Amino acid sequence: MKPAITPEQAADMIPNGAVVMIGGFMGVGSPHRIIDALARSGRKDLTIIGNDAGRPNYGIGRLVHEGVARKIVASHIGLNPELQKHMFEGSIEVELTPQGTLAERIRAAGFGLGGVLTKTALGTIAADGQKVIEIDGEEWLYAPPLRADFALLHADRADFNGNLVYQLTATNFNPVMATAAATVICEPREIVPVGVISPDHVNTPGVLVDYLTRREAPDDPR
């Protein structure tokens, strides 16, 4: 059984300067309640890893707006002009990485691999300063594993043991991030008893999950 905590308790676990992965794609499939609690926490100097920076004051953009983030690692920030302004001013560091490489770097960390060998970005300025490895006369760009102190995830459904099920395009980075952080906290839309989810429908085994956020309104329906 995993502990069921409040979004505020989740935010309280995360210290200043922590590296935090956040699931979602433009806020779709993001743990908005935990993000909100973290945005209101007064935390500083977080490194946030996610697909994108959401929109201004929405999704990961909420953490940018509240000054919680010192650095953003993402593949796309085009819909968040607030972050782009910070980036050009130098007040928030932004590391841009191709989306597929980002996903694979997180997987490498989570699954004990030494990194990623990809053609993506090879020969472009996005590969400047990065290691190129030649294998049988062919060049591959090396991208290192990417891990975090915390992963903050969304799921459609969890069981008491933390088995997670995602739905449609709210899946995105959530499953891979579940593998690559020291502490994994998931905000499911619903929590069901163990055994309700078929083993074949579990997307993330509960062994990867440390905490679930509790229902928003735990009143008994009677």
Place this chain on the structure above:
Amino acid sequence: MKPAITPEQAADMIPNGAVVMIGGFMGVGSPHRIIDALARSGRKDLTIIGNDAGRPNYGIGRLVHEGVARKIVASHIGLNPELQKHMFEGSIEVELTPQGTLAERIRAAGFGLGGVLTKTALGTIAADGQKVIEIDGEEWLYAPPLRADFALLHADRADFNGNLVYQLTATNFNPVMATAAATVICEPREIVPVGVISPDHVNTPGVLVDYLTRREAPDDPR
């Protein structure tokens, strides 16, 4: 809509000397009807890639027994003394590779990565002659992508478009092999109309699948 073919038609596509991946784990989740057709085809000099060699005359062992295979790439052949005898005699070449590395090498081929960097087997005789890559002072064993001309898969269920669903431990190598062969042929236990399988329950999208084997007994139940 994918063509529905017989196991014999599947076997007929495979030429002498082809490299063939076969899903399954000790025959569980293997396409036994296609294997049987291939075993009876008189084909020669196949390279078979699979987790194991099944048992004598069962699973991949059926192909060993019928003299179809020239080389086996697998992680474990301990339950097939017939193949071990061939290996010690030199009549069939056996390449043994750690199970996790085997899975990841196939994935690298299927997903356009340059290979695998792993600690597994590093420093052991199983790594003899293989490339070691040093990254930031740390050594990793490099394992190259592994692809095939054909992948022969089992699934619990397919739809007309080749979307596949696996069940329990019959999943194993089937999904990853679906990504890494020029031609992918699946033997599903049942075939259902498009739309019957929820998008969230599809394990292998039909875009990766070329052929389905037809039902064994296509008589109308009336």
Place this chain on the structure above:
Amino acid sequence: MTPVEIIQRRVARELRPGTLVNLGIGLPTGVAHYIDPTAGILFQSENGIVGMGSRPPEGMEDEELTDAGGVFTTAVPGAATVDSTFSFGLIRGGHVDATVLGGLEVDEDGHLANWVVPGKMAPGMGGAMDLVSGARRVIVAMQHTAKGRPKIVPKCTLPLTAVRRITLVVTDLAVIEPTDEGLVLRERAPAVDVAEIVAATSAKLIVADEVPEMAL
């Protein structure tokens, strides 16, 4: 027919029956309106769906089903949901037959620049670099010029999206194919003559005696 419609209609004819296609945000997205719905073409949205449909009816939107721009979408019957590692595995592994992307510049080497204007616009490459490196065919769909300035140039001045040569450029004026010999003018838009295309292109074009008009 508007310039955008010309491009979208012409690109639609490049898509092969029964294949997986990724359409970029913006102009490329509209290509979906012009395909044969019986051709079995599936659209991938790299945020995690194989078999994306069109916009949902009002009131039927699902907050867990959006396209790569974060806009509500639908799934066709037979769609499959995948996570980001699988989605980009399909892209990198060559399982996407064609990607259609916008362009800022294309040059005589067939190189594409479409992700950054240093000092001005740095939205990030998103999935573009993976798509241009990994898709079997890369089709650039763009206006032939921007504010009167040619976008098909001798050498890209903007940072490249990939060092790989793209497959085809489709504009409102022409279809151009990068080859070993250089950029070959394959087709001209209806009522557009070759001289007009050459004038709107700063790159060297290889022009045959007869350049057919686009079928749309």
Place this chain on the structure above:
Amino acid sequence: MTPVEIIQRRVARELRPGTLVNLGIGLPTGVAHYIDPTAGILFQSENGIVGMGSRPPEGMEDEELTDAGGVFTTAVPGAATVDSTFSFGLIRGGHVDATVLGGLEVDEDGHLANWVVPGKMAPGMGGAMDLVSGARRVIVAMQHTAKGRPKIVPKCTLPLTAVRRITLVVTDLAVIEPTDEGLVLRERAPAVDVAEIVAATSAKLIVADEVPEMAL
């Protein structure tokens, strides 16, 4: 209590509540009989299940639910099915808290040999190399000697399974922990004295004045 039961009972006490554990084929499999069923320990079978149960009742076997030896098994409530890439991702990524494996030899460096006897037995390493490289803790469960010959030796004569130092060796005679200083004798089996253990071990053992008896 048989020697095998001593080993299995003692190993069971090493497993931590709420963690994922992989038990090798054979003797290690039997460890599952001796764990506290309320401790929330989940067993992984590397062929693709997290939450493997015990043997199914007769007539209830499912041909699509077997263990890593190809033998019918069950799933506990809350189990999850995974494919081979995910299963070994869990192993390589350190998400398996403990693996329990048999051994042919363990040496003073804490190295394990358990997958091949050159020229005699070459079944393949299966998942053993991944497990010994990747699991957080590697527990070797084996008879102290084979046909009277010590299996805990100064230096492995058989090919190693990994160059990583294992965590603990549990035998029918003793519990031994490889450390920077060498092999430390931690516990002795009931009614077994230290001299007996030292005599059955060709490796050098570090022995404290007082060696407690195993709790079983």
